[in-house]
Amino acid sequence: MREIIVFESIVDQVALKRPEIAKDLRRDIALLSGGTLPTAFTLAAAPSLDKWLSIVGPGVIQLTGFVTSHPIRQNGLVVTSALCAIDCRFRWARTSSRYYRLLSPLHEAHRND
Template sequence: MSYLINGHVPVPELQPDIERLRRLVDDLERIRRGDHPGAAQLAEAPILNSWELARRPDLCLTGAVTGHPILQDDKEIHTSALWVISPVLGYARTFSRLYRLGSPYADPSLH
């Protein structure tokens, strides 16, 4: 889910995703410690039959990055999944980090 923010306003619509992410983090922490789901938890979980790995597209940003802690300056990147974007306030929050928004893409064929 991505959220477009148009100013310094509260965003209560984020609450369900915050709660879902907290549950995910709690589960990941338990698994990291070796506390995997037990028989009782699995018995309550839905069953997925005929399953296979698949890919699905997530909304993200692309552009030339500067000041990234891992990537070199001016490298063309695709960000991780976009969660919040506020062009008005000049920022985007992806799954992995906060970005300051510079100038948007200007299609040269339109000039």
């Protein structure tokens, strides 16, 4: 079973719109596509996203949820940049701008069992 899902087609779209992040994104996607997972250090430094779910926009998938420890945004509800890769066990995601540590998905946060 694959450990991650990589959306390689989004990288070129992002590079056209945001060339300042393209180099890091291309490097990370190449590593992930080759089977190299993010390090514990990388994930420890990443903001966390809780009560999250995926949303589909025009030509892009994004995540939304409650973020903490984001380097730019205040703690609270956010919509991420384009989703580029996600761990199949939903422990982390790589968007076009950064990694996120994924906490409870919204559907699990509201379970009553």
